[in-house]
Amino acid sequence: MAQGRKRLLVVGNGMVGHRFVESLGSSGQGQDFEVTVLGEESRAAYDRVNLSKFFEGGDGETLALASPEKYARAGVRLVLGDPVASVDRQAKRIQTRAGLVLDYDQLVLATGSSPFVPPIEGRDAPGCFVYRTIEDLEAIGAAASSASANVGAVIGGGLLGLEAANALRNLGLETHVVEISPRLMPVQVDEMGSAILRRRIEALGVAVHVGTSAKRILTDDDGRAAGVQFTDGGELRASLVVFSAGIRPHDEIARACGLTLGPRGGIEVDARCRTSDPDIFAIGECASWDGRTYGLVAPGYQMAEVVVAALTGGAARQLGHFDMSTKLKLLGVDVASFGDAFGLEAGAHTLCLIDNVAGVYKQLVVSADKARLLGGILVGDASAYGQLVAMVQSKATLPMKVEGLIAPPSDGAPAGFGVDALPATATICSCNNVDKGTICQAIAGGAHAVGALKGCTKAGTSCGSCVPLLGDLLKAELKRAGVAVNHDLCEHFPCSRQDLYQLVRLHQIKTFDALVERHGRGRGCEICKPAVASILASAWNEPILARKHLPLQDTNDRFLANIQRDGTYSVIPRVAAGEITPDQLVEIGRIAKRYGLYTKITGAQRIDMLGARVEQLPHIWRELVDAGFESGHAYGKALRTVKSCVGDTWCRYGVQDSVGLAVRIENRYKGLRSPHKLKSAVSGCARECAEAQGKDFGIIATEKGWNLYLGGNGGMKPQHAQLFATDLDEETLVRTIDRFLMFYIRTADRLQRTATWLNNLEGGLAYLREVIVDDKLGIAAELEAEMAHIVGSYRCEWKDALEDPQKLARFRTFVNSPAPDPSVAFVPERGQPRPAHPHEKRELLDRLVGPERDDGREKSAA
Amino acid sequence: MSVALQIEPAAPGLAVELDWRDACAVADIPAGCGVAALLCGRQIALVRPGEAETVFALSNYDPFSEAFVIARGIVGDRAGRPKIASPIYKQSFDLETGRCLDDPSVRLPVYPVRVRDGRVEVGMRP
Numbered sequence A: 001m002a003q004g005r006k007r008l009l010v011v012g013n014g015m016v017g018h019r020f021v022e023s024l025g026s027s028g029q030g031q032d033f034e035v036t037v038l039g040e041e042s043r044a045a046y047d048r049v050n051l052s053k054f055f056e057g058g059d060g061e062t063l064a065l066a067s068p069e070k071y072a073r074a075g076v077r078l079v080l081g082d083p084v085a086s087v088d089r090q091a092k093r094i095q096t097r098a099g100l101v102l103d104y105d106q107l108v109l110a111t112g113s114s115p116f117v118p119p120i121e122g123r124d125a126p127g128c129f130v131y132r133t134i135e136d137l138e139a140i141g142a143a144a145s146s147a148s149a150n151v152g153a154v155i156g157g158g159l160l161g162l163e164a165a166n167a168l169r170n171l172g173l174e175t176h177v178v179e180i181s182p183r184l185m186p187v188q189v190d191e192m193g194s195a196i197l198r199r200r201i202e203a204l205g206v207a208v209h210v211g212t213s214a215k216r217i218l219t220d221d222d223g224r225a226a227g228v229q230f231t232d233g234g235e236l237r238a239s240l241v242v243f244s245a246g247i248r249p250h251d252e253i254a255r256a257c258g259l260t261l262g263p264r265g266g267i268e269v270d271a272r273c274r275t276s277d278p279d280i281f282a283i284g285e286c287a288s289w290d291g292r293t294y295g296l297v298a299p300g301y302q303m304a305e306v307v308v309a310a311l312t313g314g315a316a317r318q319l320g321h322f323d324m325s326t327k328l329k330l331l332g333v334d335v336a337s338f339g340d341a342f343g344l345e346a347g348a349h350t351l352c353l354i355d356n357v358a359g360v361y362k363q364l365v366v367s368a369d370k371a372r373l374l375g376g377i378l379v380g381d382a383s384a385y386g387q388l389v390a391m392v393q394s395k396a397t398l399p400m401k402v403e404g405l406i407a408p409p410s411d412g413a414p415a416g417f418g419v420d421a422l423p424a425t426a427t428i429c430s431c432n433n434v435d436k437g438t439i440c441q442a443i444a445g446g447a448h449a450v451g452a453l454k455g456c457t458k459a460g461t462s463c464g465s466c467v468p469l470l471g472d473l474l475k476a477e478l479k480r481a482g483v484a485v486n487h488d489l490c491e492h493f494p495c496s497r498q499d500l501y502q503l504v505r506l507h508q509i510k511t512f513d514a515l516v517e518r519h520g521r522g523r524g525c526e527i528c529k530p531a532v533a534s535i536l537a538s539a540w541n542e543p544i545l546a547r548k549h550l551p552l553q554d555t556n557d558r559f560l561a562n563i564q565r566d567g568t569y570s571v572i573p574r575v576a577a578g579e580i581t582p583d584q585l586v587e588i589g590r591i592a593k594r595y596g597l598y599t600k601i602t603g604a605q606r607i608d609m610l611g612a613r614v615e616q617l618p619h620i621w622r623e624l625v626d627a628g629f630e631s632g633h634a635y636g637k638a639l640r641t642v643k644s645c646v647g648d649t650w651c652r653y654g655v656q657d658s659v660g661l662a663v664r665i666e667n668r669y670k671g672l673r674s675p676h677k678l679k680s681a682v683s684g685c686a687r688e689c690a691e692a693q694g695k696d697f698g699i700i701a702t703e704k705g706w707n708l709y710l711g712g713n714g715g716m717k718p719q720h721a722q723l724f725a726t727d728l729d730e731e732t733l734v735r736t737i738d739r740f741l742m743f744y745i746r747t748a749d750r751l752q753r754t755a756t757w758l759n760n761l762e763g764g765l766a767y768l769r770e771v772i773v774d775d776k777l778g779i780a781a782e783l784e785a786e787m788a789h790i791v792g793s794y795r796c797e798w799k800d801a802l803e804d805p806q807k808l809a810r811f812r813t814f815v816n817s818p819a820p821d822p823s824v825a826f827v828p829e830r831g832q833p834r835p836a837h838p839h840e841k842r843e844l845l846d847r848l849v850g851p852e853r854d855d856g857r858e859k860s861a862a
Numbered sequence B: 001m002s003v004a005l006q007i008e009p010a011a012p013g014l015a016v017e018l019d020w021r022d023a024c025a026v027a028d029i030p031a032g033c034g035v036a037a038l039l040c041g042r043q044i045a046l047v048r049p050g051e052a053e054t055v056f057a058l059s060n061y062d063p064f065s066e067a068f069v070i071a072r073g074i075v076g077d078r079a080g081r082p083k084i085a086s087p088i089y090k091q092s093f094d095l096e097t098g099r100c101l102d103d104p105s106v107r108l109p110v111y112p113v114r115v116r117d118g119r120v121e122v123g124m125r126p
């Protein structure tokens, strides 16, 4: 043990305790202390604010903030799963439940709080839960997935109660919320806002019971929770009950050792977070300052910083005003409350906007002189939350008439005002107390992406509600600094994909060489070459394997198949709309068998044959083409599939021929090259079995025609498509899609799906409507003509290749030998072949790579 | 015309007799592309960055994916130096040195190449 180092014990490894350890470490004086952290939970600190995300990820890893390894590296000892049971202040010594005894020079209590469970009968029955730790959520998840689980009840209709209700709903339970006060979120939202909130929540399928509370938890014969009996006599059957009726500070050990407590519980601290014992500090939810405790993470973080300053002799920092602004993170309903939400300041005025149709309620509170914004409540549309909170905190004079702040946004225009109006002192991220000035500095220092800003300022890393504002600020600052946000495609083209597309069309450029000579430099690379290949194909639709285009093609396009991890390829013929004849199925089966291919139904209603070697591809395709199949373009940034449901061809609910339309649409746009892949679907009625709303362009049948949805996306960041037009007849529908697709192709970035494109399109859906429906730019005819050219010049790429001996000659593994790639090896799995993993064919690989292999992996130190 | 690329000798000061093997005609490599050749049991990527007869030879083995695919990558340049990007995970390799431009700890073996009467020959170390 190093001499002279102070022994510092931190009790509790929650969000605030962790922040304290982190801050102490980065204060530069961490080595003056010998730090031991004692945590009751079996896990190191995790992101409790985002606890509900546990149900998305399914494991606690993604929430982790700390780890024993990280602590060890920082020289901090971490003892988990063993709560501190007592503190002996005389001896300056603690003892844990398991009997560990440790002496301290200074003690930091960061024990947080625990959910309050009202003392009613049956509250301990199996099936009753709280919502605070990962273990709680694991238990809830397990209970919800049991066969008998059907109905869940949440006791408490506050912010956390609604979050828990959402979780139960997502777990597939019929969900009820019980709130003792006459309205939901009584602490944050007023009566009027609450009424609108309630309607929105009911619309999501969550039943709301207000003005009543649970009197008893009913149990079944096995003693398990079976329902809730209300104080007003009513009953609700429920197999799962979650208590979310407030929190109580964890002040038991403080109380037992005689520390002074606050009037409403919690460990009393002064403005430097010192308790009644000068060697003991309390921070986070367990601390009581100014007569109250604080159930948010931001005040806790501020307390952690204050104690670090006190311990390290840093600038004397004191607790300041805490921002208690909150925003509901989930449930698909915007609710936020900030600053002086109820207008308690003397002379304050309130201004309301109530839109019962749209379900929007906004109340703003302004100072007596109407010069400053004091607070507000937002229900149904909290898009301006970040800006308004920052406005309140900066105490700046309002930049505009207050009405302007809540006026319903005109289509596409952002609500509120620009971030420019905020002073440098405005807090952008309340959780981490980061102001605009700090963020601007980071931007000036080179952090030119939201991710980078999060990394260097911590803004946006907790509840995330400030992230949109962060993005706005970044854009505004870069614009002001004249840092043109760099849209260069790559080092070879000093312009964006959109620019190149225009240049190609304007100057009738037909080859990469001509384009790079006039508008770029160098030989190109794997970024610009495929992008230009795609542009040329979208514009002129020449065969992509034409000699001059060949070097531009990614391997998939070059071999008209999808490369797999071992260098073999997969083959996916087009099965328009998923409609396939028994004969075609037999053919596919026969061909797959003949070439020893692995087959699988894809996620998009077609059949994949995997494991084809380069030199097999033409033979396989010869047989497929003979059987009437065409290229499925699964390899291209092109139209993939138009998925369909059976529609009125078979289904008793179908109102239109969804298969017929899907076949038509798929055949119309097949082969169309675009900035990214395109997917579509057609459903025969509103039940939406084809999942059209998850597609780039989705079509749903109505009694009167077709509804068109645009900009949907699955994948990593799923997004629903937006309703664009209703009850279109087939011809109008096709014309609209023609225009949409060509406009997207003209203006999208490289590898930008329609969803992201639409999100970034200035003016959004309304603008898109102006362009492709109202023809505001006068380009509709052009767009249609361009599409007509593509549709008219379609050729199956495989048929094309099979007819051209020169193209066929390229389908071989070796230029000087007909041998197959000797490194390809398959192993059986579930009755089919699959490529051997490198570790399964180590010997083979070693032999083939030979002694040079070591060369290939030489260390950079050499 | 013939172009050989410089490679570091196997051991400094040690002159190695190279065994020149015929791989293919220059015209068999589409300008701006690569093809693979099988020589002495080795898979070698022959890359021809442009219309000229300049050809580079490097191992066809991609150490990142452990598949033999380098020849099927896209050919181009980074800051003027000719390179090829692996088609699997897109790391770029300097055609002259084999050095991975995205991870300097990795280098592909490179081979001497010469072009005689329109034929590409690769110098193999015996």
Ligand code: SRM
Residues within 6 Å of the ligand: A644, A645, A646, A647, A651, A652, A653, A687, A688, A689, A690, A691
């Ligand atoms: C056959 C199929 C359409 C097709 O041709 O592709 C289909 C057919 C029917 N779907 Fe579906 N759904 C089919 C995939 C889907 C999908 C897509 C998927 O799962 O991949 C969805 C969207 C995903 C989802 O589950 O939400 C889907 C969402 C629905 C819904 C809406 C469910 C909802 O929660 O809102 C209904 C309506 C309902 O539940 O009453 C529905 C109802 C139906 C019913 C049961 C309507 C009815 O009562 O007759 C159809 C059954 C007809 C029959 O005689 O069997 N089908 N349905 C699909 C069968 C897939 C299968 O593997 O069996």
Ligand SMILES: Cc1cc2nc3c(=O)[nH]c(=O)nc-3n(C[C@H](O)[C@H](O)[C@H](O)COP(=O)(O)OP(=O)(O)OC[C@H]3O[C@@H](n4cnc5c(N)ncnc54)[C@H](O)[C@@H]3O)c2cc1C
Residues within 6 Å of the ligand: A011, A012, A013, A014, A015, A016, A017, A018, A038, A039, A040, A041, A048, A049, A050, A051, A052, A082, A083, A084, A085, A110, A111, A112, A113, A131, A132, A133, A160, A163, A250, A253, A283, A284, A285, A286, A294, A295, A296, A297, A298, A300, A329, A431, A463
């Ligand atoms: C579902 C949910 C959503 C939330 N959403 C938000 C939000 O959007 N915004 C926001 O600001 N806040 C939110 N919060 C609140 C936020 O999580 C807390 O304010 C924050 O975690 C408080 O940090 P803390 O360190 O004080 O307490 P905690 O994070 O609770 O940590 C205290 C730790 O101390 C341990 N401990 C207790 N007693 C002992 C003992 N005797 N010995 C050893 N260890 C002990 C506990 O087990 C716990 O691990 C949310 C909370 C939940 C549950």
Ligand code: SF4
Residues within 6 Å of the ligand: A645, A646, A647, A648, A651, A652, A653, A654, A655, A658, A683, A684, A685, A686, A687, A688, A689, A690
């Ligand atoms: S969308 Fe409608 S018509 Fe199509 S399968 Fe589903 S229920 Fe039937």
Ligand code: FES
Residues within 6 Å of the ligand: A428, A429, A430, A431, A432, A459, A460, A461, A462, A463, A464, A465, A466, A467
């Ligand atoms: S306000 Fe919560 S992360 Fe920024």
